[in-house]
Amino acid sequence: MLSAAARAEIEAHLKKYPTKRSAIIPALYIAQRAHGYLTPEAIRDVAQVLELEPTEVRSVAGFYSLFYKEPVGKHVIHFCNDLPCALRGADEFLKKLCARLGVEPHGTTGDGMFTVEPAMCLAACDRAPLMQVDLDYFENLTEEKLDEILDGFRTGTIQTDAASVIKSELA
Amino acid sequence: MEHVILRHRNIPDLHRLEVYQAHGGYEGWHKAVTEMKPDALIDLVKASGLRGRGGAGFPAGLKWSFIPKDIFPKYVVVNADESEPGTFKDREIIERNPHQLIEGVALACYAVQAGTGYIYLRGEFKQPARILQKALDEARAAGLIGQNLFGTNYSLDIQLHLGAGAYICGEETALLESLEGKLGQPRNRPPFPALVGLYSKPTVINNVETLANVPPIALNGADWYKKLGTEKSPGTKVFCLSGRVNRPGNYELPLGTPFRVLIEDLGGGIIGGKALKGILPAGASALILPASAIDVPMDYESVAAAGSMLGSASIIVLDETVDILWATEKMVRFFRHESCGKCTPCREGTHWLVREMERIRRGEGKPQDIDLLLDITKNMSGKCFCLLGDFATSSIVSTIKHFRGEYEAATRTNGQ
Numbered sequence: 001m002l003s004a005a006a007r008a009e010i011e012a013h014l015k016k017y018p019t020k021r022s023a024i025i026p027a028l029y030i031a032q033r034a035h036g037y038l039t040p041e042a043i044r045d046v047a048q049v050l051e052l053e054p055t056e057v058r059s060v061a062g063f064y065s066l067f068y069k070e071p072v073g074k075h076v077i078h079f080c081n082d083l084p085c086a087l088r089g090a091d092e093f094l095k096k097l098c099a100r101l102g103v104e105p106h107g108t109t110g111d112g113m114f115t116v117e118p119a120m121c122l123a124a125c126d127r128a129p130l131m132q133v134d135l136d137y138f139e140n141l142t143e144e145k146l147d148e149i150l151d152g153f154r155t156g157t158i159q160t161d162a163a164s165v166i167k168s169e170l171a
Numbered sequence: 172m173e174h175v176i177l178r179h180r181n182i183p184d185l186h187r188l189e190v191y192q193a194h195g196g197y198e199g200w201h202k203a204v205t206e207m208k209p210d211a212l213i214d215l216v217k218a219s220g221l222r223g224r225g226g227a228g229f230p231a232g233l234k235w236s237f238i239p240k241d242i243f244p245k246y247v248v249v250n251a252d253e254s255e256p257g258t259f260k261d262r263e264i265i266e267r268n269p270h271q272l273i274e275g276v277a278l279a280c281y282a283v284q285a286g287t288g289y290i291y292l293r294g295e296f297k298q299p300a301r302i303l304q305k306a307l308d309e310a311r312a313a314g315l316i317g318q319n320l321f322g323t324n325y326s327l328d329i330q331l332h333l334g335a336g337a338y339i340c341g342e343e344t345a346l347l348e349s350l351e352g353k354l355g356q357p358r359n360r361p362p363f364p365a366l367v368g369l370y371s372k373p374t375v376i377n378n379v380e381t382l383a384n385v386p387p388i389a390l391n392g393a394d395w396y397k398k399l400g401t402e403k404s405p406g407t408k409v410f411c412l413s414g415r416v417n418r419p420g421n422y423e424l425p426l427g428t429p430f431r432v433l434i435e436d437l438g439g440g441i442i443g444g445k446a447l448k449g450i451l452p453a454g455a456s457a458l459i460l461p462a463s464a465i466d467v468p469m470d471y472e473s474v475a476a477a478g479s480m481l482g483s484a485s486i487i488v489l490d491e492t493v494d495i496l497w498a499t500e501k502m503v504r505f506f507r508h509e510s511c512g513k514c515t516p517c518r519e520g521t522h523w524l525v526r527e528m529e530r531i532r533r534g535e536g537k538p539q540d541i542d543l544l545l546d547i548t549k550n551m552s553g554k555c556f557c558l559l560g561d562f563a564t565s566s567i568v569s570t571i572k573h574f575r576g577e578y579e580a581a582t583r584t585n586g587q
């Protein structure tokens with residue numbers, strides 16, 4: 001069941017559009033937070049709030065890659081290995097990341113902490129290698145930095161929504 | 172170089188409203204709403220020659236003039252989906268100079284008399300969206316956006332909308348579908364969005380960078396703007412430089428600046444002093460240009476004449492160490508992943524292209540497979556529902572044209 005707070009949050013999004021249906025993406029993000037992925041129940045709840053059929057909501061959820069239909073790790077890592085990043089060593093770095101976590105690409109660590117997804121271009125090609133963790137950017141990665149970041153998540157010293165990583169390093 | 176768009180590089184803290192206003196921010200907006208007729212604003216943007224920065228280079232003022240006057244409501248939708256490999260300019264504008272974007276959206280809305288603007292950001296732009304939302308809240312609190320602006324009867328609301336991971340939503344009609352809460356799949360055209368757009372109402376869709384050009388035009392006039400760039404491609408452009416160069420990044424330059432200035436002077440040349448092999452002028456969607464194109468001016472006409480397109484100007488540099496087949500496979504994989512599945516030539520064709528490239532790269536290809544690849548592209552080009560299907564063939568067609576020897580070398584051992 002969606003919490004009352006989650007419902008209120010979705011209601012706030014409804015005000016932005018002339019149709020309820022337009023709030024489907026924001027609503028799915030909110031519904032996904034509870035379990036990290038979209039449970040059948042979450043799909044039904046969103047359908048109910050937006051006055052849609054659950055099958056319609058499911059098909060929209062299925063179209064977009066940021067909605068997860070299966071359980072994922074507590075933190076989802078999107079590591080960019082698209083062409084611009086790969087020209088700067090991203091494929092090799094992704095192997096190191098996977099080795100450190102003991103997973104294959106698309107896999108989840110045994111402790112359920114991290115899922116690693118190779119990503120298409122994340123609009124940060126000048127700061128490769130880079131990744132997003134829970135959609136927060138971590139850029140210009142080195143192996144040392146990577147270790148610090150992974151440790152930070154494990155120990156709870158980094159919390160993605162609070163982590164401000166936008167650097168004023170542009171020329 | 173004087174920045175028109177990346178002004179934050181000269182002005183610290185430009186993302187803050189009071190700093191932006193101290194540097195002429197929202198002056199053009201105030202003047203437009205209090206002193207200008209909407210049509211005068213359209214004419215001004217027309218006269219400036221500003222062309223769309225999202226890919227096609229369509230004249231912005233002309234696009235606005237297609238909006239019918241007598242149908243309400245109307246919408247302005249900003250394309251901040253920025254997902255083309257190698258493109259990272261809209262993100263910098265949003266994060267570092269958000270008010271210039273907001274002012275540009277506001278001016279576009281006033282020009283076509285839209286009461287609502289939506290800014291559609293790719294889902295991965297959670298952090299940029301937060302910065303933009305803060306700027307929007309500031310602008311609202313300062314009475315720059317809202318009801319009865321500056322004592323007139325014009326009211327304006329601007330909303331942010333995050334997508335959820337789908338490159339195709341950068342295609343303007345797929346974006347509208349997505350914003351309406353549906354699958355992000357392209358629509359039939361005609362009707363064009365100018366007549367039947369968001370919620371079936373007249374809609375202007377512009378790229379982030381396009382609209383960020385409008386406030387300086389409103390403030391300084393069309394003649395000032397036309398002094399920058401070339402006659403047919405006026406103004407400056409933010410060029411995204413990535414790949415095998417020493418100093419990748421965004422560089423704002425007058426349109427018509429040669430690739431050489433960007434790659435060698437500003438980008439610091441190629442890593443390790445290697446030789447240039449090829450240039451992708453518009454990310455994975457463009458036909459590759461050979462190294463001999465280094466002196467081509469970067470404007471819409473010149474890059475087209477050289478056999479490619481300027482697109483959103485995401486310039487990916489390949490050097491002599493790059494395996495062309497490897498790079499091509501990366502690009503076709505991108506399109507296979509991003510095909511929305513609506514039409515068969517694209518959905519199936521992108522799978523075939525990836526499968527063939529994989530086979531050739533595993534050393535299992537035969538010489539005739541090169542022509543098979545070209546055959547697949549012929550069955551896609553011009554036969555797909557939207558341009559993504561055509562884009563998916565660009566890397567194959569152009570790398571076979573310019574680097575056929577590498578394909579031959581990879582398939583030779585399996586000759587018939």
Ligand SMILES: Cc1cc2nc3c(=O)[nH]c(=O)nc-3n(C[C@H](O)[C@H](O)[C@H](O)COP(=O)(O)O)c2cc1C
Pocket residue numbers: 222223224225226227228229250251252253254255338339340341342343344376377378379381382557558559
């Ligand atoms: C497959 C595909 C992807 C596109 N992606 C983007 C994008 O991410 N951002 C963008 O502004 N335009 C993108 N476009 C172009 C838009 O359809 C549209 O032309 C543009 O937003 C219009 O704005 P402009 O006239 O200001 O350039 C894409 C087009 C296609 C066919």
Ligand code: SF4
Pocket residue numbers: 339356357509510511512513514515517518555556557558559560561
């Ligand atoms: S060309 Fe590809 S992306 Fe475009 S509609 Fe067809 S399947 Fe979808």
